[in-house]
Amino acid sequence: MNSSAIPSVFNGLLNSRWIGRSRPWAAGVVCGTCLFVWSQQLLASFGLSLPVTGALTLTIAMGITVGWSLRAWVNSQPMGKFVPALAWLAISVWTVGFPWMLTLSRAVFSRVPSSLLEVEATVFAILLVNSFVLLMVPMTALTWIALGRAFAQPQRSRDRFPVSIRLVLGCGLALGTAPVLLASWLSVEQIGHVVTCLAAVAFWFSVTQVNAESERCQSSSSGLLDVFIINRQHFRWLACASLLTGAVIPLVSRQILQFLPGSGFEFYSMFGGLVCGVACGLAWSEALLRKKDQSLRHDTILSASFIVAVWPAALLALEPLLLRWNLALNASLETVPLLMAVRWLMGCLALFPLGVAVGRLCSCRFRSKQEAEIVVPVAVMLCVAAGIVLMRSLWPSLGLTMLFTTAAAITLTVVRLWKIEKLVLRRIDWISGAIAVALIGLLPLTIHSHRPDLTAKLLFSGQAFAAHNSGIQDELLPHIDDNRLLTVRDGRDAVWTAWKYRGSQIHLRRDGIPAGIVSTNTQACPQFPGDVVTAIAPLVVHPRPDRVLVVGLGSTAAVSTCL
Known part of the structure; x- marks a missing residue:
């Protein structure tokens, strides 16, 4: 075979209809997987609190805004037509260096004085700056990739949808299925390595085609509503x-x-x-x-x-x-x-x-x-x-x-x-x-x-699960007694946990040691077991319990509880 025929065959393969139709889907899948890898590492390091998720949301929106607003200026530069190809290289390099940058940001965040972290607005501002540094550049690159061929086209009044719908749909499918299909077999770092390889391949494809593609301005001569x-x-x-x-x-x-x-x-x-x-x-x-x-x-x-x-x-x-x-x-x-x-x-x-x-x-x-x-x-x-x-x-x-x-x-x-x-x-x-x-x-x-407490008890309680599988009616499941963890809070000097017990009590524990009991139904259960002891002891010791009932139990416990 003539050596000059190899590039022609390769160009024919790149310009084939099947490759042209599947390219937006593949680009969307890679973009969605990149977004999953970056955000998952960020959330795993800083948590799912409101300042973290709010800063991440605003950073994604600002990255898309900056990329979309600068497309005309970037395209007017001498190397503007190579920007979509360089964007693939940028996200490839960024994915490799993201764990190192995340470690550096955690080290910087740990040196912030604790007095500043007591104000939620200050914490949000620090996390917003941190998210901007970590995700602004890759989100701008993803926006330029999403523009595709429309990136090099001048802004036209008839240019309705510069972003490929197939690319956006592929990005959404990747975000929804990446935790199920990938995280079950691979770690987030391994997924990042796969994405890096795919982005490098996409960069090579883009550079190969950048001079071969003809710029076509899609006209909507039928009119705009x-x-x-x-x-x-x-x-x-x-x-x-x-x-x-x-x-x-x-x-x-x-x-x-x-x-x-x-x-x-x-x-x-x-x-x-x-x-x-x-x-x-x-x-x-x-x-x-x-x-x-x-x-x-x-x-x-x-x-x-x-x-x-x-x-x-x-x-x-x-x-x-x-x-x-x-x-x-x-x-x-x-x-x-x-x-x-x-x-x-x-x-x-x-x-x-x-x-x-x-x-x-x-x-x-x-x-x-x-x-x-x-x-x-x-x-x-x-x-x-x-x-x-x-x-x-x-x-x-x-x-x-x-x-x-x-x-x-x-x-x-x-x-x-x-x-x-x-x-x-x-x-x-x-x-x-x-x-x-x-x-x-x-x-x-x-x-x-809207009963989130009932939903948590029926769906995530082992006793309710076993009772439902044994044939107990659904109407009786809320009345099953359980002992489960409600919440965990980090205090200044200890870790506090709240446990639901016997359907009407909440046990507070400090570092696993019981620190108090709160009753959600005082008619069925008192606020504290000591109240029951101080009420039952006179009834048991006194020769005339009726006199005790007349005078009073001397406790906040209900009579029905003691009897």
């Missing part, structure tokens, strides 16, 4: 809907986390479902874009606010059904990886509709009066991240939070319907429909179905 182009007047609608959608994400996560074991990997399944939902939301908007219909259902803000209003309330109403379904899974599935995969799939599906809402919001395009193009996904990502951090910081209770978010989403829907000029003659019909949606969203709030 006015419902997808928003001006400065409508931009505040988008910001409010994005902020509200981000606020609902922690709410739904809290509802679904009560059914999942606290291994730490369930957050990746939920985040993977969110990313997959974003991809499907973009695909939905792209499908609607091909149609010339400008009906009300194509309005992105209305669809997002409807999902925000209905989905958390629907999950609240379905919590008893989900509890029975998980009990059936515990009794029927004997393989632990399969059981974990099914439960993580539930977490993935829980955030999928909210991802669709975010994808719909990202499909808009904003223009100012001077026709200066501003990319909407930048603002949407920042508003969603701000909503997540604010809701987790100002969390009152689940009922009040759901009441606030549902009422805000319904108000946004009603006002949006009222402001649409083409529906002036049909405002009464749409307002009556919005009231019906309000009733649907607020009805589950009156149902006391």
